[in-house]
Amino acid sequence: MTNTTRRSERSQPTGPPPQEAPSPSESGQRWRVVSARGARRADVLSRVRTGTALAAGRLATSASRSLRLGSGGIIGGRVALALQPDLLTRLVVDKRIVVITGTNGKTTTTHMVAQALRAGGASVSNATGANMLDGHVAALMAEPRAPYAALEVDELHLAQLTDRFQPSVILLLNLSRDQLDRVGEIRSVEASLRRALRQAPGARVVANADDPNIVSVAADHPHVTWVSGGCRWKHDALNCPRCGAFLGELDEAWECVCGLRRPNADWKVDVGGLTAPDGTSERLSLPLPGQVNRVNATFALAATTALDIPRTEALDHIRRLRDASGRYEHTSMAGHDVRLLLAKNPASWLEMLDLVAENDRPLILVVNSRQADGHDVSWLWDIEFERLVGRNVVVTGERALDLAVRLRYAEVKCEIATNVQRALHSVTIGSSADSVEIIANYTAFRDLFAKRQQH
Amino acid sequence: MIEDSAIRIALVVPDLLGTYGDRGNALVLAQRLRWRGYRAEIVTVLSSAETLPDSCDIYLLGGGEDVAQQAAVNFLARGDALRRAVDAGAVVFGVCGGLQVLGTSFTTGDGATQHGLGLIDISTAPGPNRAIGELSTRSEEDGLGLLTGFENHLGRSTVGPAARPLGRVLHGIGNGSEDTEGAVSGRVVCTYLHGPALARNPALADTMLSWAVGESLPELAPFPELTELRTERARAAG
Numbered sequence: 244m245t246n247t248t249r250r251s252e253r254s255q256p257t258g259p260p261p262q263e264a265p266s267p268s269e270s271g272q273r274w275r276v277v278s279a280r281g282a283r284r285a286d287v288l289s290r291v292r293t294g295t296a297l298a299a300g301r302l303a304t305s306a307s308r309s310l311r312l313g314s315g316g317i318i319g320g321r322v323a324l325a326l327q328p329d330l331l332t333r334l335v336v337d338k339r340i341v342v343i344t345g346t347n348g349k350t351t352t353t354h355m356v357a358q359a360l361r362a363g364g365a366s367v368s369n370a371t372g373a374n375m376l377d378g379h380v381a382a383l384m385a386e387p388r389a390p391y392a393a394l395e396v397d398e399l400h401l402a403q404l405t406d407r408f409q410p411s412v413i414l415l416l417n418l419s420r421d422q423l424d425r426v427g428e429i430r431s432v433e434a435s436l437r438r439a440l441r442q443a444p445g446a447r448v449v450a451n452a453d454d455p456n457i458v459s460v461a462a463d464h465p466h467v468t469w470v471s472g473g474c475r476w477k478h479d480a481l482n483c484p485r486c487g488a489f490l491g492e493l494d495e496a497w498e499c500v501c502g503l504r505r506p507n508a509d510w511k512v513d514v515g516g517l518t519a520p521d522g523t524s525e526r527l528s529l530p531l532p533g534q535v536n537r538v539n540a541t542f543a544l545a546a547t548t549a550l551d552i553p554r555t556e557a558l559d560h561i562r563r564l565r566d567a568s569g570r571y572e573h574t575s576m577a578g579h580d581v582r583l584l585l586a587k588n589p590a591s592w593l594e595m596l597d598l599v600a601e602n603d604r605p606l607i608l609v610v611n612s613r614q615a616d617g618h619d620v621s622w623l624w625d626i627e628f629e630r631l632v633g634r635n636v637v638v639t640g641e642r643a644l645d646l647a648v649r650l651r652y653a654e655v656k657c658e659i660a661t662n663v664q665r666a667l668h669s670v671t672i673g674s675s676a677d678s679v680e681i682i683a684n685y686t687a688f689r690d691l692f693a694k695r696q697q698h
Numbered sequence: 699m700i701e702d703s704a705i706r707i708a709l710v711v712p713d714l715l716g717t718y719g720d721r722g723n724a725l726v727l728a729q730r731l732r733w734r735g736y737r738a739e740i741v742t743v744l745s746s747a748e749t750l751p752d753s754c755d756i757y758l759l760g761g762g763e764d765v766a767q768q769a770a771v772n773f774l775a776r777g778d779a780l781r782r783a784v785d786a787g788a789v790v791f792g793v794c795g796g797l798q799v800l801g802t803s804f805t806t807g808d809g810a811t812q813h814g815l816g817l818i819d820i821s822t823a824p825g826p827n828r829a830i831g832e833l834s835t836r837s838e839e840d841g842l843g844l845l846t847g848f849e850n851h852l853g854r855s856t857v858g859p860a861a862r863p864l865g866r867v868l869h870g871i872g873n874g875s876e877d878t879e880g881a882v883s884g885r886v887v888c889t890y891l892h893g894p895a896l897a898r899n900p901a902l903a904d905t906m907l908s909w910a911v912g913e914s915l916p917e918l919a920p921f922p923e924l925t926e927l928r929t930e931r932a933r934a935a936g
Contacts, residue, residue: 478712481713621892644930
C-alpha cells in the first residue's frame with residue numbers, strides 16, 4: 244500500500260480552483276489550491292518553497308527549544324506550513340503512515356505504534372500530543388527519510404488529513420463524551436469521522452468492534468480489521484448512533500433494528516491475553532497497567548501486522564514502553580513516590596478509577612477547565628466517585644471546588660489544596676509514607692508533566 | 699415527615715437526555731433528602747421501558763442531541779404518564795433539551811418544527827449561534843435569588859403567557875429573549891442552566907424538594923465548598 248497525495252491528483256482542475264474552507268486548526272492556517280495556469284512553474288517554485296519552509300521550520304523548532312519555550316514541535320510546523328501550505332502532502336510521499344484517533348488512548352497508542360513500527364525501520368511520531376496539522380508537519384519534518392510514521396490525530400481533524408493524503412492504516416479507538424463545549428456532541432464527531440473514512444478508501448481501518456459509535460463510523464469501509472477488548476463506559480452507546488433505537492447493555496452480539504450490528508472481532512483481548520486473526524494466542528503482560536493498555540497494544544499490533552511487521556518483534560518493542568508522555572509514569576515529587584495518571588472525561592476517569600481501585604494509596608485529583616479541557620465540568624457528575632469512599636483524597640486545580648462539591652455528595656471526605664505541591668504537603672498526604680496516585684485532567688496533567696521534565 | 703415511603707425521583711430517559719452530567723441533579727436531590735432523614739429512591743427509566751411510571755414524586759429530564767430529543771418526545775407522549783403525574787402534583791425539572799421537550803414546540807437545527815409535550819408554555823427556535831458559557835441569573839421566585847450554571851445550546855426560547863421566567867439573565871444568553879431564563883409554571887420548572895443546576899444552586903433543589911415532600915424542610919448546614927463555589931462561579935460569569 245502506498246500513500247497517494249490527493250492534491251497532486253487534482254493538478255488539472257477544469258473550472259476555477261475550489262475555495263477551500265479555512266482550516267479550524269489552532270494555527271488559523273488557510274489552505275489553497277494551486278491553479279492550473281502556470282502549474283509547472285508553480286511546481287518548481289513550490290519545491291524551492293518546500294525546501295525553504297523545512298529549513299525555516301527547523302530553525303523555529305531549534306530556536307524555540309534553545310529559548311526553552313517548549314519542545315518546539317508546533318511552532319516549527321506552523322512556520323513551515325505558513326511558507327508552504329502544501330507541505331504535509333509532500334512530506335508523506337513514500338511513507339507508510341498510521342494515524343490514530345479516538346476520544347481516549349490516542350497518545351499512548353501512538354507511542355506504542357511508533358515503538359512497534361521501529362521493528363520495521365525508523366519511525367517518527369507526534370506522540371507529544373500535538374495532534375493537528377502543524378503538529379503532524381513538525382513530526383514528519385523531524386526525520387523526513389523515516390519509512391514509517393505514527394500520527395495522533397484529533398477526532399475532528401481526521402477528515403482534514405484524509406482530504407490531503409491516504410494513510411496506510413487508520414486506528415479508530417473509541418468515541419465518548421468529551422469537551423462538549425469545544426468538540427460538540429458525539430453525533431457530529433461520528434459524522435465527521437465517517438466522512439474522513441470515505442476519503443480514504445485505500446486505507447486499512449483498524450476499529451473497535453465493541454463501541455457502537457466506532458462501528459457506525461467504520462462499518463461501510465471496504466477494509467476493516469475489528470478489535471474487541473470490551474467497552475467499560477457504556478453511557479454514550481446505549482442508543483444506536485445511526486437511528487437512535489435503544490441498544491441496551493451491550494453484549495457480545497448486539498444488533499440494531501436499522502441493521503447496524505456488532506461485527507465479528509478479528510483481534511480479541513482480555514486479561515488472559517490476545518487472540519490474533521490467525522487464531523494464535525499470546526499472553527500480554529505490559530509495563531503499562533490495565534485492560535485499557537492491553538487494548539491499546541492490540542490496536543498497535545493490528546496496525547503493524549497490516550504493514551507486515553512480525554508480531555513478536557513489534558510486541559517486543561511495545562513492551563519497552565514504561566510511560567507515554569508521562570501517562571502512568573512513576574516519579575518522585577516532594578519526597579513521595581507518585582504515579583501520574585491522565586483522566587479527562589467520564590470514560591477515561593472510569594478506567595483510571597479501576598486502576599487506583601487496585602490499591603489504597605492516597606489520591607490527588609486535579610481538574611482544570613481551560614479551552615483544551617472544555618470550560619464545562621458538568622461531566623464530573625457522570626463519574627462514580629462514590630467508589631472512593633474511605634480513601635484519603637486531596638483535590639486541587641482550577642475546579643477544585645466543583646470536585647469538592649461532587650465528592651461531598653458522594654460522601655467522600657476530601658481536603659482542598661491550592662496546587663499539587665501544596666497537596667503533596669497537605670495533612671492528608673504529608674504524613675503518609677505511601678506512594679501517591681495523582682489523577683489529573685488534560686491541561687493539569689500537561690502542566691505536571693512539563694514541571695517534571697524541568698527537573 | 700413521611701417516614702415509611704420513599705420520595706421517588708425519576709431520572710427520565712438518561713440514555714437520550716443525559717449528555718451534560720444531568721444525572722447529578724438526581725444525586726443531589728436524593729442526598730439532600732437523605733441528609734434530612736427522608737428516604738429517597740432514584741428510579742432510572744431508560745427509553746427501552748414500556749412506559750414512564752406515573753407514580754414518582756419528581757421527574758428529571760436532561761439535555762440531548764436533536765435526534766435523541768425527538769425520540770424522547772415520542773417515548774414520553776406514549777401513554778401520557780408525565781401529564782398524569784403533573785396533574786397529580788408531581789414536580790418536573792427539565793434542563794436544556796429537557797426544557798425544549800417539556801415546552802409547546804421546538805424547531806431543531808435542520809429546520810423541522812416538532813411538538814413538545816406542552817407541559818409548560820415555552821417554545822424554542824434555533825438562534826444565530828450556540829450559546830456556550832457561564833450563565834448567571836437572578837430569580838424572583840421565593841428564596842431562589844442568584845442562580846448560576848453553564849449553558850450550551852442553539853435554541854432560543856420564548857416564555858408564553860401561561861408561564862413565567864425562572865430568572866432574569868445577569869450574564870450569558872439564557873432563553874435569548876427579553877433577558878429571560880428558563881420558565882416556571884406550577885411545579886414544572888425548566889432552565890438552560892447545567893453544571894448540574896441543582897449542584898450549583900441548592901436553594902432551587904430545596905424548593906422542589908419541599909414541593910415533593912409537601913412541607914417546608916429543615917435547613918441543612920451549608921457546606922463551605924459549595925458557598926465558595928457559588929461565589930467563584932458568579933465571578934466567573936462576570
